[in-house]
Every structure is written in C-alpha cells, then in structure tokens.
Amino acid sequence: MNSNYYxxxxxxxxxxxxxxxxxEKYPKQFHDLLGTGESLLQRTFSRINQLIPSENILIATxxxxxxxxxxxxxxxxxxxxxxxxTMRNTAPCILYxxxxxxxxxxxxxxxxxxxxxxxxNETEFIKNIETSFNACAKEDILMTLGIxxxxxxxxxxxxxxxxxxxxxxxxxxxxEKPNLQKATQFLASGDYLWNAGIFVWSASSILDSFxxxxxxxxxxxxxxxxxxxxxxxxxxxxxxxxxxxxISIDFGIMERSEKVxxxxxxxxxxxxxxxxxxxxxxxKDTHQNATVGATTIFKDASGNMVxxxxxxxxxxQGLQDFIVxxxxxxxxxxxxxxxxxxxxxxxxxxxKF
Numbered sequence: 158m159n160s161n162y163y164x165x166x167x168x169x170x171x172x173x174x175x176x177x178x179x180x181e182k183y184p185k186q187f188h189d190l191l192g193t194g195e196s197l198l199q200r201t202f203s204r205i206n207q208l209i210p211s212e213n214i215l216i217a218t219x220x221x222x223x224x225x226x227x228x229x230x231x232x233x234x235x236x237x238x239x240x241x242x243t244m245r246n247t248a249p250c251i252l253y254x255x256x257x258x259x260x261x262x263x264x265x266x267x268x269x270x271x272x273x274x275x276x277x278n279e280t281e282f283i284k285n286i287e288t289s290f291n292a293c294a295k296e297d298i299l300m301t302l303g304i305x306x307x308x309x310x311x312x313x314x315x316x317x318x319x320x321x322x323x324x325x326x327x328x329x330x331x332x333e334k335p336n337l338q339k340a341t342q343f344l345a346s347g348d349y350l351w352n353a354g355i356f357v358w359s360a361s362s363i364l365d366s367f368x369x370x371x372x373x374x375x376x377x378x379x380x381x382x383x384x385x386x387x388x389x390x391x392x393x394x395x396x397x398x399x400x401x402x403x404i405s406i407d408f409g410i411m412e413r414s415e416k417v418x419x420x421x422x423x424x425x426x427x428x429x430x431x432x433x434x435x436x437x438x439x440x441k442d443t444h445q446n447a448t449v450g451a452t453t454i455f456k457d458a459s460g461n462m463v464x465x466x467x468x469x470x471x472x473x474q475g476l477q478d479f480i481v482x483x484x485x486x487x488x489x490x491x492x493x494x495x496x497x498x499x500x501x502x503x504x505x506x507x508x509k510f
Contacts, residue, residue, distance in 0.1 A: 162209045162290060163265045163360075165254040168198055168218040168226060168272035169241055174431045174496070176503040177487040178464065186272040187225050190435055192449050197429065198272045202230055205270065208283050215239055215257070216272075217250045236386070242398050248409040249401035251356075252367050252378055253394065259360040260385040266290045267363075269356040269406075275438055277425030285422045289357035292325055292418070299366060300325070300357040301411065303350025303419040304426050309340035312430065312497075314352035314407070317343075318419050328417040331407065350421055353428070356406070362416070370413045374401050432480045433496045436462040446473075462493065 172185030179185035186198045193200065198216075205214060211232040217239040218226055226238050239253055251269055258265045268286055276282050289300045303316045314333050318326035331352065335343065343349035358366075367375050377400050384393045402409075411417055427434050439447035444459040451465040453473065460478040463471050473481065478493045487506070491499060 158210045163213045163258045163267040164209045165215045165269045173500045177484040247406040248404045257385040265360045275427045281424040302355040305423045316350045431496045
C-alpha cells in the first residue's frame with residue numbers, strides 16, 4: 158500500500174429521506190440497510206482499505222457520532238476521527254481534512270468519499286481511484302468521478318465534459334438536480350455524467366484552490382502553527398470551525414475552478430438516498446416485492462418495499478408500489494412514487510409527536 162495515499166470518508170449526514178430508520182441519533186451510514194452484515198460506513202471503509210492503509214483513512218463526522226464511528230471501525234483511532242462541532246456543509250470539512258493530511262505528508266494525494274454509497278463492482282472502483290491518484294500526483298488538477306447515467310434521474314447533479322481522446326476529461330459545466338425534461342436531454346447528448354460526490358486531488362492542489370476561491374475560510378482554519386495532529390487541534394477546531402461559511406465543496410470550489418477534470422466510471426453505483434434507491438438494490442420476489450428484516454406474506458400485492466426490525470411478521474394484501482417501514486414506535490406507509498415527501502413527513506411528525 159502506498160503511504161502517500163489518504164482518504165476522508167464523509168459520515169456526518171442525517172439521511173432524512175430514509176426516515177424513520179435513519180434518525181438524527183442513528184443515521185443511515187451506521188445501518189446495515191441492505192442486510193449484508195455490514196453497515197454502509199463499514200462497507201465503505203473496507204472497500205477503501207483495499208488500496209489505502211487504515212491509518213491514513215480519516216472519518217469526518219459530527220461530535221455526536223464519535224462513539225458510533227469508533228465502535229463500528231475498530232481499525233482506526235480517535236485521532237483519525239474529525240469531529241465537526243457544528244454542521245457547516247462539505248467545504249470546511251474538506252479543508253480541515255486537507256490541512257491535517259498535508260501536515261502529516263507534504264505530497265499526499267487524497268480521496269474524498271461519502272460513507273453511504275453502494276458500489277457493486279469494487280475492483281473497478283479501486284482501479285478508477287488508482288487512475289485518479291496517478292493523475293493527481295503528476296498534475297495540479299482536481300478530479301471527480303462521473304457515473305455513466307442509465308436513466309434520466311432528477312435526484313442527482315450532472316457534469317458535462319469536453320470530448321477528447323484521453324480517459325480523463327476536462328469538465329465543462331456542473332448542473333444541480335435538473336427537471337425530467339432537462340435530465341432526458343442530458344442523457345441523449347452523451348456528454349453528461351452523474352455527479353457522485355467522489356473526489357481525488359493532491360493535498361497541495363486542493364489547498365491552493367481554497368486559497369484562491371475561499372480565502373476567508375483558509376484564514377480561519379490555517380493557523381500556520383502546525384496545530385493539526387497536535388494536542389491543540391481539538392480546541393482550535395472547537396473555537397474556529399463555526400466561523401466558517403456554510404458552503405458545499407461543489408459551490409465553493411468545483412464550480413469556480415478551472416482545474417476540474419472528470420473520470421467517467423461505471424462500477425454500478427447508487428447513493429442509497431431514498432427508499433426507492435434501496436428498493437432498486439434489493440432482491441425481489443416474483444411480484445417485485447422487496448423485504449429487509451421482516452418475515453412477509455404478500456397477497457395480491459406487487460412492487461412493495463417492506464422494512465422492519467427482528468423478523469417481524471408482516472402481511473400485505475392488495476397494495477401496489479408502496480413503502481412500508483417500521484422502526485421502534487414509528488410506522489410509515491407511503492406510495493413509492495412519493496418517496497421524496499418522506500423528508501417533509503419527518504418534519505411534520507417531529508412537530509406533532
């Protein structure tokens with residue numbers, strides 16, 4: 158394994174569209190959503206650990222999840238857990254990680270990956286990350302992985318690239334989640350990819366980009382006194398992190414920089430952001446019903462997704478294309494086509510109950 162290789166796994170989100178299983182106390186990345194025997198975070202860690210030494214993998218999360226992270230990942234120490242005292246989106250968190258990594262290894266190249274994505278073909282994924290690492294070690298570029306789209310999804314951002322003969326393409330434009338008409342056009346044009354939010358760059362390249370595009374943030378977090386990886390790091394972050402602007406890496410750096418390149422990839426990816434995306438990944442019976450955790454009988458029922466804990470017996474009759482999810486004292490029954498409403502239902506339930 159290459160000691161210059163580092164990774165940051167982003168594990169601070171709440172996953173509100175997967176409520177009631179994903180909650181603020183116990184978000185989706187800590188759950189075994191697909192019944193594989195590993196949580197999404199554990200799966201992500203073991204995938205990345207095939208290429209990157211475990212001591213070089215940092216986990217960026219919220220203070221309240223520190224114990225969960227250390228419990229689920231016995232190979233890492235508390236020094237590898239970056240605790241955000243307040244939620245500030247992805248840019249401050251990535252800057253914090255890059256400063257910490259550069260202090261450890263001047264010529265480090267780093268991968269930034271979400272903790273809650275599902276990747277089917279891990280061999281292909283590792284090959285793609287190695288290609289990206291090699292490119293970023295040689296050139297001052299910021300790389301993102303672009304997923305080959307197979308349907309006009311309106312839940313993802315899109316990356317348009319410039320056609321050239323090389324494997325790695327220069328990025329032309331980023332587009333936030335489009336409407337269906339636009340997504341269909343993107344798919345037809347052939348030069349658009351889904352934005353997976355998986356990034357690779359050298360620590361020095363990303364820090365130069367922060368200095369250029371978000372200099373105030375660098376002024377807040379880079380104290381110039383080697384506070385990172387010292388006993389003073391925790392206090393420094395507690396006192397300064399909340400002063401950072403609440404902005405994503407996409408808006409803050411990627412959409413402003415001239416140095417952004419994309420590697421088109423195809424390793425069967427899903428961001429598991431909704432019950433529908435989870436349904437797509439699960440095995441189905443002959444009537445396309447999917448089950449996690451429950452023991453089920455389906456009568457005159459098709460296209461349903463049932464998720465409960467501990468083998469609860471669930472009988473479903475006469476329902477088509479519904480989500481039925483139970484967690485503790487909450488039961489949610491909702492048409493699959495309205496899965497995006499679950500975030501709003503969660504807010505209403507919190508107010509009422």
